[in-house]
Amino acid sequence: MSEILNKNGERLERASLGGGCFWCLEAVYQQVRGVDHVVSGYAGGPNPNPSYEAVCSGMTGHAEIVDIYFDPKQVSFRDLLEVFFVIHDPTTLNYQGNDHGTQYRSVIFTHSEEQNRIAREVVAQLEDAAIYSGPIVTQILPAPTFYPAEDYHQDYFNQHPGQGYCMAVVAPKLAKFRAKFKVLLTD
DSSP states (O other), X not given: OOOXXXXXXXXXXXXXXXXXXXXXXXXXXXXXXXXXXXEXXXXXSSSSSOOHHHHHTTOSOOEEEEEEEEOTTTSOHHHHHHHHHHHSOTTSXXXXXXXESGGGOEEEEESSHHHHHHHHHHXXXXXXXXXXXXXXXXXXXXXXXXXXXXXXXXXXXXXXXXXXXXXXXXXXXXXXXXXXOGGGBOO
């Protein structure tokens, strides 16, 4: 994995997560202390540079995901996963709420053996604790090529808070995150 640095020259790590519509995940992770930036995009399908329309068809094999660039001195990969498992339902195969299709699957694309180990530990701990009524179906896979989504998808919630989907779906997830993870909020 190549080294990623923030504007101050400090090392960042990368997490790639899919749990439904990328607008929801992006809005939440933008508010996590230690997250430098979040990019909405696509990963997991065989064809390069898919469009939003193609991914939405469910025929490309790509998932809507977010790439999260974070400072591991301020927030851990495990912290990011704990948020992930609260803000989406990891027991539903290929859908979240009204979003249906493989493009909305629950997936953790790992960038190292350590991330793979942590992801599997977190899933095992959640399964052992019987937090959910059904089994966790989240895929844990090595990170494939990431394709950033079109510019109009980036920072979507912040630019369109009054849009219907943002008000009905994104805002409640954001409120749930803020209530449960106050310690992880940015200032």
